[in-house]
Amino acid sequence: MRSLLYSDWCTLKGAAKGYLLLVATFPLIAVMGNVAKAAPDATALATNVHSTIVSTCVTMLAFYGCLTFFGNDEREGWEGVRLSLPITRSLVVRSRYATQLLWVVMLEVLANLTGMCVRAAAAMVLHGQPGLVPVGEAVLLSGLVLVVCILYLAIEMPLLFKTGLSRARVYFMLPFLACTLLVIEPVREVVREVVRTVAGTVSSVVGALGSPLPLMAGALVVALAVYGASMLLSERIYESRDF
Amino acid sequence: MTAYSPYRLDRGRPAQRAGTSFPCDLRVQGVTKRYGDFSLRDVALDVPRGSVVGLVGRNGAGKTTLMKIILGAALPDAGRIELFGHDVASLGNQELIRLRERVAYVNATVSYPSGMRVWEVSRMYELAYPRFDRSAYDRLCAVMELDVPRHKVSDLSRGMGMKLQLACALATGADLLVLDEPTAGLDPIVREELLDVLRSWMEDEARSMFVSSHITSDLEHLADYLVMIEQGAVALACECDTIRDVMGVANLRSHELQQVLDDGFLGDGQARVLRRDLSCLLLVPQRAAFMRAYPDFACDRATIDDVMAFIVKGEVR
Numbered sequence: 001m002r003s004l005l006y007s008d009w010c011t012l013k014g015a016a017k018g019y020l021l022l023v024a025t026f027p028l029i030a031v032m033g034n035v036a037k038a039a040p041d042a043t044a045l046a047t048n049v050h051s052t053i054v055s056t057c058v059t060m061l062a063f064y065g066c067l068t069f070f071g072n073d074e075r076e077g078w079e080g081v082r083l084s085l086p087i088t089r090s091l092v093v094r095s096r097y098a099t100q101l102l103w104v105v106m107l108e109v110l111a112n113l114t115g116m117c118v119r120a121a122a123a124m125v126l127h128g129q130p131g132l133v134p135v136g137e138a139v140l141l142s143g144l145v146l147v148v149c150i151l152y153l154a155i156e157m158p159l160l161f162k163t164g165l166s167r168a169r170v171y172f173m174l175p176f177l178a179c180t181l182l183v184i185e186p187v188r189e190v191v192r193e194v195v196r197t198v199a200g201t202v203s204s205v206v207g208a209l210g211s212p213l214p215l216m217a218g219a220l221v222v223a224l225a226v227y228g229a230s231m232l233l234s235e236r237i238y239e240s241r242d243f
Numbered sequence: 244m245t246a247y248s249p250y251r252l253d254r255g256r257p258a259q260r261a262g263t264s265f266p267c268d269l270r271v272q273g274v275t276k277r278y279g280d281f282s283l284r285d286v287a288l289d290v291p292r293g294s295v296v297g298l299v300g301r302n303g304a305g306k307t308t309l310m311k312i313i314l315g316a317a318l319p320d321a322g323r324i325e326l327f328g329h330d331v332a333s334l335g336n337q338e339l340i341r342l343r344e345r346v347a348y349v350n351a352t353v354s355y356p357s358g359m360r361v362w363e364v365s366r367m368y369e370l371a372y373p374r375f376d377r378s379a380y381d382r383l384c385a386v387m388e389l390d391v392p393r394h395k396v397s398d399l400s401r402g403m404g405m406k407l408q409l410a411c412a413l414a415t416g417a418d419l420l421v422l423d424e425p426t427a428g429l430d431p432i433v434r435e436e437l438l439d440v441l442r443s444w445m446e447d448e449a450r451s452m453f454v455s456s457h458i459t460s461d462l463e464h465l466a467d468y469l470v471m472i473e474q475g476a477v478a479l480a481c482e483c484d485t486i487r488d489v490m491g492v493a494n495l496r497s498h499e500l501q502q503v504l505d506d507g508f509l510g511d512g513q514a515r516v517l518r519r520d521l522s523c524l525l526l527v528p529q530r531a532a533f534m535r536a537y538p539d540f541a542c543d544r545a546t547i548d549d550v551m552a553f554i555v556k557g558e559v560r
Contacts (some may be wrong), residue, residue: 003371007356014358014395077354080316083555084348085371088336089315164544242278243318 003085004095006065009073012065012103019061023110026040026057027118047137049122050115054138055145057111058104062149065103066156067094070165079164080243090235092163097231104149108142133148141218150223154230160236248254254537257536265291266328268419268451273321274312283308283475286322290419293448297483298455299547301555304457305475307351313453326419328335335481344372347417353404353425357397361389364396365411374416383410387436409437413444420444422454426461434458438465459547463487472556478554481546490545491530497524497539504560506544508536515557 005059028208030052044074073079116138123129181187244513259538269290283305290296300306311317313324315331324331326342334342357362369375384390387406391399399407405425412420425441426434445452456462462469463483471479500523503505504514515526526545528532533542 003367005366006363006370007359010359010363011356014356059434070357072356076357077350077352078356080311081348081350081354083316084343084346085368086340086343086346087371088339091335118294241320243311243317 001087001091002042003096004028004082004087005090005099006070008095008099009122011069014101015068016095017063022061022064022115025054025097026111027114030056030115031118031122047119049119050138051141053115053118054108054111054141057108057114057153060147060199061107062104062153063098065107066153066160067165069099070160070168074165077243083243089238089241093231093235093238097157097159097227097234100153101150101227104146108146112138112142113165140212140216143220147216147223150227152219154223154227158230158234158237161238248508253464257391258496263337265293267325268292268327269313269421269453270325270328271309272323272509274309276308276312276319277541278308279432280474281305281308283312283319286472286475286477286497288470288477288480290451290453291468292418292451294467295445295452295465295472297348297462297547298453298456298472299459299462299551301551302476304472306424306472308475309472310421310455313421314346315343321524332421344374344415345418347372347411347412347415347420349405349408349422349425351418353396353399353401353408355396355407357395358394360392361394361396361399361407362392364407365392365414367412368409368415372415372417374413376416380414383413383440387440388422396517402429404431405429405437409440413440419448420450420452420454421445422456424456425454426458434461441465453539456485459551462534471551485557486545486547486550488544489529489531490550491527491533491542491547492549493525493527493533493537493540495503495525495540498521499537503540506536508533512559514560515552515553516560517557524549525555526550526557 027049030049059213073082083089152190156168156172159171162168163171202215205215209215260524267289271286271288274286281303286297286305286309288298300307300308308317324454327345328337329342331339331342341528359367365377365380368380369377384406387410387538389403389406389410389503391403392535394403396404396407403446409425418486422441426437428436441452441454446448452465454462454466463486466483469479469481469483469486493503500516503525509528517524526549527542530544533540
């Protein structure tokens, strides 16, 4: 398994320049977008900048990272050839799940650090005072993004192990195509209703708990459990795949 | 005269042909696999310890499918693969890993992730194979003039890529080397270098090699046994010496061919004939016997290419 983790690490390292460039462009987009919204004060601006950086950076790069790993496997026929190493198929799956999780956590740390630096600098330049985001809010945001990414990967990875990246691309287009349904008014109304219901439920649960953090922790545990179940499913799928 | 068939000698079991039981590092038994219109049918072959077994066949004959099944990249519909006497399907994960540590593979193309550097590939092998010998790897790199540790895999030429694969595979400490078209697309100098390295590796009699190749001249100099696969089935399995030293190709006129057939030298349905413009070529299983029987007919030594052509395109008489 160490050899597989190592090859994934090398893949990541090889693509590092591109990712760092992307990470560097997110703050620019975040600052420009939020200044255009004429944020009323330094704290609001800082919060907006930070949340934009963390949410977009982590979710997008988690997705691209996944594509990089599976794309590289497929491009050179490595996914078949690596099975000639002294490894088992379940180790291939486990190592990839471990790499993906580490990748998302790394992104969280990187995005938070970038967000903190940028928000402070931007608020200082624009409002003459450093923009500080309460720690609780930052943790909440990071947790939420982490939950979304882990759940997304938990759905995505069995498909990738089943069909490989080139075929799975079609499935990944479906959510984006589904978004086009929002131009239909009744569909939009149903979505609004669902969002209202979920938000109301979450608010009442948070109200009952007194803080959103326990809910977030619970959601994280559930997401990790789903991720684990997804790994077991992928192992089963991958056992019977031919290359 | 005695009819003699060179075809399907013990269905790919060269070790058992002599009636002795050599240990086999690789044994393929009744392997069947269907992919749409293509099927690999009841393939059986052995790789006896200390020997080199060559696998030949046309494009699409099933060589790569068989290689994939042996390496675990494809799963057979029926049949079994034994590595060092153990059925791989019946092994637990840890046992399978222990066995696979004794097998190294060289692919037809360089398939490492393109972003990896040469030294990283060797490091990956070092992590995968507990018996990986770093000094042997360095020595092989020096012998093959592979002195580009910082180069990315994607920047290597085909020859350099194959050298990298070979250096890594040979340094793993494996007892069985499986190679898929290792010399295809290489210039004659690099090809000869690689073959020299393989020959040196085989000097240890505890090692064995299973190699597929289109370049049959390489196999003539390297392999002890030959397995020919055609339309998904083993069409011929024999010792390479049998082809080189025993078999022949007779160049006959039509009436001369008819005479040989009428004499029953080959037996009914055993003759393989290739028709040319003005003559016919006949695959002769025992050249010496043929020359004694027909001293006036021309009969040359056979090559693997000749035998392949007869099996693939030859008319059965």
